[in-house]
Amino acid sequence: MAQDKIITVTSPLLPDLDEFNVMLREIWDRKWITNNGTMHKRLEAALCEYLKVPFISLFTNGTLPLITALQALNISGEVITTPYSFVATTHSLWWNGIKPVFVDIDPATGGIDPDRIESAITPRTTAIMPVHVYGKPCRTREIQEIADKYGLRVIYDAAHAFGIEVDGRSILNEGDMSTLSFHATKVYNTIEGGALVVHDEKTKQRIDYLKNFGFAGETEVVAPGINGKMDEMRAAYGLLNLRQVDDAIEARHQVAIRYRQALRPVEGITFWDDMPGVRHNYSYFPIFVDAEKYGMSRDQLYSRLRDNGILARRYFYPLISNFSTYRGLPSAARENLPNATRMADTVICIPIHHELTEADLDRILDIIVNKR
Ligand code: T4K
Numbered sequence: 001m002a003q004d005k006i007i008t009v010t011s012p013l014l015p016d017l018d019e020f021n022v023m024l025r026e027i028w029d030r031k032w033i034t035n036n037g038t039m040h041k042r043l044e045a046a047l048c049e050y051l052k053v054p055f056i057s058l059f060t061n062g063t064l065p066l067i068t069a070l071q072a073l074n075i076s077g078e079v080i081t082t083p084y085s086f087v088a089t090t091h092s093l094w095w096n097g098i099k100p101v102f103v104d105i106d107p108a109t110g111g112i113d114p115d116r117i118e119s120a121i122t123p124r125t126t127a128i129m130p131v132h133v134y135g136k137p138c139r140t141r142e143i144q145e146i147a148d149k150y151g152l153r154v155i156y157d158a159a160h161a162f163g164i165e166v167d168g169r170s171i172l173n174e175g176d177m178s179t180l181s182f183h184a185t186k187v188y189n190t191i192e193g194g195a196l197v198v199h200d201e202k203t204k205q206r207i208d209y210l211k212n213f214g215f216a217g218e219t220e221v222v223a224p225g226i227n228g229k230m231d232e233m234r235a236a237y238g239l240l241n242l243r244q245v246d247d248a249i250e251a252r253h254q255v256a257i258r259y260r261q262a263l264r265p266v267e268g269i270t271f272w273d274d275m276p277g278v279r280h281n282y283s284y285f286p287i288f289v290d291a292e293k294y295g296m297s298r299d300q301l302y303s304r305l306r307d308n309g310i311l312a313r314r315y316f317y318p319l320i321s322n323f324s325t326y327r328g329l330p331s332a333a334r335e336n337l338p339n340a341t342r343m344a345d346t347v348i349c350i351p352i353h354h355e356l357t358e359a360d361l362d363r364i365l366d367i368i369v370n371k372r
Contacts, residue, residue: 007360009313011353012184012191013248015240023236032232035212039235043190046242051163052170053197055204058235059211062159062181062194064228066092068210069155069177069196070127071223072203077124080152082112083321083332084340085131089157090320093129101125102321102331105340110286111138113339117146120331127153132161132171133316134284134349135187136272140166140174147175155179158197162188163249165279172197182238187252187283188245190238193230251354252282255361259285259350262365268294269368284315285352287368288343296371298346304371305348310364312351317344 027033034040040058047056059065070079070092079093083102093100103120106113110133117128128147130138138156147154154175158164162180164171172178182193198204206223209216214225230238263269268290274280289298296304298314305312319340321332334341350364366372 004309005360007310007351007356007364008353009311009349009351010185011355012189013187013241013244013354015237015244019240020237023240024233027232027236034229034231036208036229037232037235039232039239040230043230043235043238043242046239047195050242050245051172051197052165053172055198055201057196057198057204057207057211058230059194059196059228060230060234061192061228062179062183062186063088063092064211064226065179065194065196066129066155066157067095068207068226068228069179070096070098071226072206072210073127073153073155073176075127075153075155077126078122079127079129080112080117080120080125081129082131082133082340083319083326083337084110084316084343085133085157085320086159086316087320087323088159089129089131090326094325098126099124100326100329100331102326102329102337102340104337105133105343106139107339107343109136109138110134110343111136112143114139114142114146117143118150121146121150121152125150125152127155129155129157130175131157131159132164134286135160135162135164135281136275137161137164137166137171137278140171144175159194160186160283161281162186162283163245163279163281167277173199177203187249187281188238188241190230190234190241193234193238248354249281251356252352253280255352255356256280256282256285258361259287259352259365262369263287266294266369268292282352284349286315286347286349288346289348290346298348301368302348305350305364305367308363308367308372310351310367313349314344314347315349317347319344 159181211228
């Protein structure tokens with residue numbers, strides 16, 4: 001029965017299996033299955049073109065590029081970041097022995113509030129790590145102005161920002177570096193995967209060394225690197241998915257249009273509209289529940305959806321600053337993070353992906369609009 005079908009928050013974009021098999025046959029024939037192979041090089045070139053960026057280095061997931069970017073830029077001491085993200089953002093700092101300093105978010109974008117950054121800067125601050133959360137562009141110009149004024153680096157966690165452009169320019173060109181995640185749950189996936197976007201060839205070379213243990217040639221190690229290389233199978237999968245990602249984004253766009261139309265009149269439910277001049281990727285569709293006006297709390301609505309087979313998610317609740325590792329930091333105090341706390345306490349990401357049917361959307365909306 002259709003009512004019994006589980007609807008998940010997302011569904012992975014999968015390449016055509018026959019086409020994938022053709023690519024696999026090529027790899028099998030070559031017997032070169034990882035370490036900067038043909039598919040890897042082809043995917044890097046194809047992504048540079050698609051994303052309108054000069055240099056990209058592929059990784060095996062979206063967390064290692066964060067860790068590697070911090071290493072490459074010799075970041076230490078304290079880094080200013082947002083608590084409203086996936087834990088990997090802050091974990092990457094912790095893994096580098098860096099102290100995270102949480103700054104509250106701008107409720108208009110969900111990203112770090114540039115107006116609050118300066119007061120968090122200390123003599124130990126070396127960088128800012130903002131997140132384009134849900135693919136919504138941060139206030140990059142203001143962030144860069146502060147970074148320039150204090151001589152800080154900017155590393156964007158752009159895990160959600162695949163294909164995001166502002167006035168025709170890729171958001172990935174902002175800051176010193178940007179990282180991407182190609183995890184199965186992302187708009188564009190390579191099963192597991194990720195990338196680091198950099199602006200010059202020399203830095204790209206250094207990143208390529210760092211993701212291969214630091215090897216520059218057979219016998220020389222230039223730095224203590226890590227193993228972060230993407231293999232040939234996943235690069236081939238990524239090449240095929242790149243051909244269909246625009247259709248998937250358009251299908252998601254249509255879902256967003258339908259949601260906005262149906263939810264706009266619902267008192268107590270708010271959401272974001274598209275930003276002017278921005279090419280969005282509709283990777284997530286967060287809604288915010290005002291319990292008083294809606295007559296039901298966020299968690300009640302979340303449970304009601306689950307009870308009806310709709311697996312919405314509370315991305316990003318709890319705040320990273322509330323996890324035990326980070327809770328003790330002075331910047332993790334609730335009073336320091338009122339906007340982030342409110343957003344984390346009211347958000348639900350409702351399902352959005354390329355395979356949702358009209359009937360699926362009717363089911364989801366019936367529960368939210370009619371409170372069934
Ligand atoms: N920075 C940011 C801002 C991030 O959001 C992330 C990751 C990272 C950095 C790190 O990038 P990676 O190292 O992960 O590449 C997911 C993802 O694992 C994670 O990649 C993502 N962000 C985070 C926001 O969400 P879960 O634990 O919520 O995923 P899971 O397994 O519960 O899947 C959610 C739904 O997706 C399932 O209910 C059904 C669907 N699904 C999932 C998988 C894995 C499928 O249909 N097929 C699948 O294979 O973390």
